[in-house]
Amino acid sequence: MERTYVMIKPDGVQRNLVGEIISRFEKKGLKIVALKMLQISRELADRHYGEHKGKPFFEPLVQYITSGPVVAMVLEGKDAVTTVRDMMGPTNPLKAAPGTIRGTFGMDIGRNVVHGSDAPESAAREIALFFAPEEIIEYNKNVDTWLY
Ligand code: RTP
Numbered sequence: 001m002e003r004t005y006v007m008i009k010p011d012g013v014q015r016n017l018v019g020e021i022i023s024r025f026e027k028k029g030l031k032i033v034a035l036k037m038l039q040i041s042r043e044l045a046d047r048h049y050g051e052h053k054g055k056p057f058f059e060p061l062v063q064y065i066t067s068g069p070v071v072a073m074v075l076e077g078k079d080a081v082t083t084v085r086d087m088m089g090p091t092n093p094l095k096a097a098p099g100t101i102r103g104t105f106g107m108d109i110g111r112n113v114v115h116g117s118d119a120p121e122s123a124a125r126e127i128a129l130f131f132a133p134e135e136i137i138e139y140n141k142n143v144d145t146w147l148y
C-alpha cells in the first residue's frame with residue numbers, strides 16, 4: 001500500500017474546509033494513518049518547498065504557507081500519490097475541473113487550499129519532514145475488505 005503526504009493549507013483552515021477535505025479523502029477509501037495541526041516555521045517551509053527556491057513565487061509561497069496553521073496528514077491506499085493529486089486537481093484552481101478540491105474551492109494559484117506529494121519519492125521525503133515514525137499509526141479497518 002502506498003503512502004502520501006497531504007496538507008490542508010492555511011487558507012483551507014481559515015475557510016473552514018478542514019472537515020470537508022478530510023471527508024473527501026476518507027470517503028474515497030484512503031486511510032488516515034497520521035494527522036495533526038501545526039504552524040509551519042520559515043525553516044520548515046524552506047525545506048518543504050526547497051525545489052522552488054529561486055523561483056519568483058518562492059517568497060510569496062513561504063509567506064502563504066507560514067501565515068497560519070495547517071492540517072498535516074499521511075494517507076494510505078492503492079496509488080495514494082496519484083489518487084490524491086487527481087482528487088486535488090492541477091496547481092491553478094481556475095484550470096482545475098469543477099469536481100476536484102481545487103476546482104471546487106479555489107480561485108487563485110497562490111491560495112490553492114491543499115497540498116499533496118507529487119511522487120512516491122517526494123512523499124517519503126515529506127512524510128519524514130513532518131512526522132516522526134511513532135506518529136504514523138499502523139492499524140486495520142474492517143472496511144478495507146470491502147474496498148479491495
Ligand atoms: P503543492 O506542492 O503546494 O502541492 O502544489 P503543486 O505541486 O500543485 O505545485 P508546485 O509546482 O509544487 O508549486 C508549489 C506551490 O507554489 C505556488 N505556485 N505559484 N506561477 C505561480 O505563481 C506559482 N506556481 C506555483 C502554488 O501555491 C503551488 O501550490
Ligand code: MG
Pocket residue numbers: 118
Ligand atoms: Mg508540489
